[in-house]
Amino acid sequence: MLHPQVTAAEKLRRRPPADGDPYERLVQSRAAMEEAVDLECGPAVPLPVVVDVDADGVPCRLYATKPDSPLFVYLHGGGWCYGSIETVDRVCRRIADRSGCAVLSVGYRLAPEHVFPAALDDAETVISYARKSDLGVDSTRLAIGGDSAGAQLATIAARRQRDAATPLDYQVLIYPALDPMTAAESYEELGRYGLDRASMKLAWETYVPDPMRRITPDVAIFATADLAGMPPTLIITAEYDALRDEGADYADALATAGVPVVHTRYMGVNHGFARKLAVIDAARAATDQVASSLRAALTF
Template sequence: MLHPQVAAALAVRRRPTADQLAADPAVQLAALRAAMEAAVDAECGPELPLPVVVDVDADGVPCRLYATRADAPVFVYVHGGGWTFGSIATHDRLCRRVADRSGCAVLSVGYRLAPEHPFPAALDDVAAALAYLRREGRDLGVDPSRLAIGGDSAGGHLATVTARRQRDQATPLDHQVLIYPTIDPLTSSESHETLGEYGIDRESTSLAWQTFAPHAADRFTPDVAPLAADLAGMPPTLMISAEYDVLRDENEEYADALLAAGVPVVHVRYQGVNHGFARKLALYDAARAAADQVAMTLRAALLF
């Protein structure tokens, strides 16, 4: 059953006007970006104070480091937003809560967005941030020898592709956390047919894929389509999906593929909620539960 908090959440964000939606794509995108940024306080709540919140230039990639203790392991977080919007600021409250509850540091990556910077720019930025963290982490006061990666939606896609590339480079990560990740460029699963009325739909996800990877041939390669890769040796995984999300079925398919490849997976489907719920700590009880589940998973994976 759809939770009543979903309808309330959908009413919070100020949507683009009819004139903005009728304008050229650049104006539409600017309106969507501005609406997401403007809704942060209403959707995500107040900032949780932490001992360390510092902006970092990771070899040209803007990042923000959150920490509650010295020499903590690090969770690299990659925000969602269809590869085209979202930012460190839109996911700030989620990162603060995870850092506070987990005892791990969180490095949030402000990667370049499409369409200004299509594939592979975002992946290159996440890789650059990881390389910087491995090299400079001790000077930042964290322990770069214990690393996990994660993200939501498009950020989950970038996180799991990065995890696979790190495996291939013999620098494997210790864990990955995938919050309703975008997995299938073909948007072929049944949930795209049946769940398109709860925030995102097949049209919007297809447009996001085309904007991120405008060359169709790229969408069949492992760096864009995670299911095209050999998944053996991927890091242990927490998968969080949402019952009323068009990505629900591809999330399940990816979790099953990881399991079939011998990867330890915990897949939790949050009932009654839709895509994007996890960062909206002020609107969803499930968001706070999910953030705390992520934190406890990281604590178990990296601290013990």
């Protein structure tokens, strides 16, 4: 059963009209998501360090509670088309506060203004920047993660780092969007709970307009021939999320490849729940699970 808190949360954000110019609707959706941050996510937890950073041209925000902390690079969700550093600000603050890790939140370029591989390039630029720059953190202990589209960028970046013989130490994937073909049965069963196949197909097509590129390993992680050597992974999925099955399938694929993986499914919630800290109890539990997993993986 869908939790009543999810239903209540859906009323907090202004919805754009169902018709009209598609790009104008996208612009309005971006604005509505920003406007709802305080209502959905709650007040900003004060931290000793919250500073905006130019990571070789990619805007980022660094959150830290102490010097020389391990670093967690975080990529926000939003279908590669919306979302921002601001929309995940409260989540990043909570993770930094409770994990003992610094968090570097990435403001990657969005589609349709900037299509593939712009966002992936930005993620890799930030990883490189973090490793070579003096941020006051310990970038030899480096994890990556994100939610939804950001989780897709995170795991592709992690795979590329593995292939470059510079592997990351850990990855966190919150309801990851991983299959450009949107083939999972969960789309049929759960599409009425907020995220459906049509909207997800549109997001993939907007991010990667060339259909042939959507089946390459830099877009579809399932096209990667061998997942061995990927970083230990936490995957969080939601019971009422159309992306639920592809997240579970990826957890199984990682385990088959010998990668340590924990997959937790949060019941009664749908896609996007994890950032709504002010209104959904499971959001706080999921964010705290992320923090505790990072602390266990990186604070050695």
